[in-house]
Amino acid sequence: MDRPHRGPAGPARADGAPVTANLPAVAAGHGTGTIIEARNLVLSFGETPALRGACLTVRRGEIVAVMGPSGSGKSTLLHCLAGILVPDEGEVWFDGQRLDTLSDDRRSALRRDRFGFVFQSGQLVPELAAEENIALPLLLSGARRGPAMTAARKWFGTLGLDGLEQRRSGELSGGQAQRVALARGLVAGPEVLFADEPTGSLDSVSGELVMNLLTDVARERGTTVVLVTHDARVAAYADREVVVRDGKVSTLTGARP
Amino acid sequence: MSVPLTLLGLLERGPSHGYDLKRDYDAYFGRGRPLRYSQVYATLSRLARDGKAVAGPVEQGAGPERRRYVITDVGVADVERWLAEPVPPEPDLQSELFAKVVLALMLDRPADGYLDLQRAAHLQRMRELTELKRDSDPLGVLLADHALYRLEADLRWIDHTAARLDLLARTVRQ
Numbered sequence: 449m450d451r452p453h454r455g456p457a458g459p460a461r462a463d464g465a466p467v468t469a470n471l472p473a474v475a476a477g478h479g480t481g482t483i484i485e486a487r488n489l490v491l492s493f494g495e496t497p498a499l500r501g502a503c504l505t506v507r508r509g510e511i512v513a514v515m516g517p518s519g520s521g522k523s524t525l526l527h528c529l530a531g532i533l534v535p536d537e538g539e540v541w542f543d544g545q546r547l548d549t550l551s552d553d554r555r556s557a558l559r560r561d562r563f564g565f566v567f568q569s570g571q572l573v574p575e576l577a578a579e580e581n582i583a584l585p586l587l588l589s590g591a592r593r594g595p596a597m598t599a600a601r602k603w604f605g606t607l608g609l610d611g612l613e614q615r616r617s618g619e620l621s622g623g624q625a626q627r628v629a630l631a632r633g634l635v636a637g638p639e640v641l642f643a644d645e646p647t648g649s650l651d652s653v654s655g656e657l658v659m660n661l662l663t664d665v666a667r668e669r670g671t672t673v674v675l676v677t678h679d680a681r682v683a684a685y686a687d688r689e690v691v692v693r694d695g696k697v698s699t700l701t702g703a704r705p
Numbered sequence: 706m707s708v709p710l711t712l713l714g715l716l717e718r719g720p721s722h723g724y725d726l727k728r729d730y731d732a733y734f735g736r737g738r739p740l741r742y743s744q745v746y747a748t749l750s751r752l753a754r755d756g757k758a759v760a761g762p763v764e765q766g767a768g769p770e771r772r773r774y775v776i777t778d779v780g781v782a783d784v785e786r787w788l789a790e791p792v793p794p795e796p797d798l799q800s801e802l803f804a805k806v807v808l809a810l811m812l813d814r815p816a817d818g819y820l821d822l823q824r825a826a827h828l829q830r831m832r833e834l835t836e837l838k839r840d841s842d843p844l845g846v847l848l849a850d851h852a853l854y855r856l857e858a859d860l861r862w863i864d865h866t867a868a869r870l871d872l873l874a875r876t877v878r879q
Contacts, residue, residue, distance in 0.1 A: 680857045684834070684835040689828055
């Protein structure tokens with residue numbers, strides 16, 4: 449299934465600057481529908497192999513759940529796709545560009561400008577108010593404070609958190625904090641959102657709120673989502689799932705019709 | 706659960722008497738609900754009539770008359786097709802899925818592949834239910850959640866089983 453864009457692209461950066469990393473030219477012949485491709489990734493931590501030839505293709509605008517047992521390599525795969533880790537062997541392509549051969553600086557720029565991240569927990573800066581936490585990616589990208597804060601505040605209605613703009617993370621419930629973290633991952637209008645067990649520390653009701661929000665916003669904006677989860681009910685929000693076993697991606701996957 | 710296909714699967718291991726098939730069926734799949742002899746022999750007669758098994762000559766002995774049954778190629782194809790077909794992903798499918806996994810292991814068929822297919826079918830149904838919840842009233846959400854949690858329980862069993870297939874295979878082949 450080649451899912452089309454489900455809405456306009458994400459918002460421009462708060463300072464109006466184009467959100468583009470300084471990257472090499474696009475490789476010729478790369479599939480137009482593919483935004484991320486992992487080719488035969490191999491990665492070991494010391495003597496312990498984590499990936500053993502993992503392959504994955506993600507289409508633009510798609511929400512893909514990456515499942516698998518503990519220690520199967522699913523989080524390692526996500527980190528390679530996002531340019532956080534560099535595989536020992538294999539290739540990672542993003543939007544027609546080879547990602548794993550870029551310098552650390554260029555991969556950092558890519559992560560900052562074109563990717564968003566949500567992790568399990570403990571990711572908000574405790575000294576900052578909720579609205580400052582959301583604005584952080586914009587500020588780090590060089591946006592002026594005023595427009596960045598304005599952009600951040602617009603999220604509170606969507607998040608169902610009106611009135612909590614000034615709360616520190618310690619003053620938010622787990623579910624509220626995770627919704628703030630989700631907004632932070634999306635505020636810069638990333639092309640890809642990488643989410644690693646985004647509901648892992650939440651109860652089922654809070655987890656459902658976060659997943660509804662995540663998928664609603666992603667579908668509305670056409671954001672591609674790579675979602676690592678061990679929870680089938682979370683994976684059921686995705687368009688399709690892949691299963692990682694022993695460092696490889698199972699070829700058999702299900703998909704939304 | 707399909708008794709004819711389960712008996713046919715047991716028969717694929719090798720020629721058997723109805724008595725042996727009943728004994729193995731009860732041991733693996735009966736779980737307090739053993740088959741009646743009349744049901745076993747009626748099923749075997751139908752399988753023979755449909756060309757899925759062949760009944761050997763009556764063996765005379767001290768006890769009652771006995772026949773040895775042999776599975777045919779048509780029967781083998783039926784078993785293969787049945788094993789490879791995901792069970793409709795409804796809650797409470799354990800008995801049929803359990804039977805398929807055990808038979809697949811007994812017959813050295815790709816049980817992991819069948820579990821993967823079942824897993825994909827389950828997640829597909831869970832996606833449909835999750836989508837349904839978006840447009841449902843609270844009671845509809847409650848109902849969908851009930852099905853989702855039960856399907857999730859099946860999925861956990863599928864994953865747990867997939868992780869232990871080697872051990873299970875050794876057990877059922879003993």
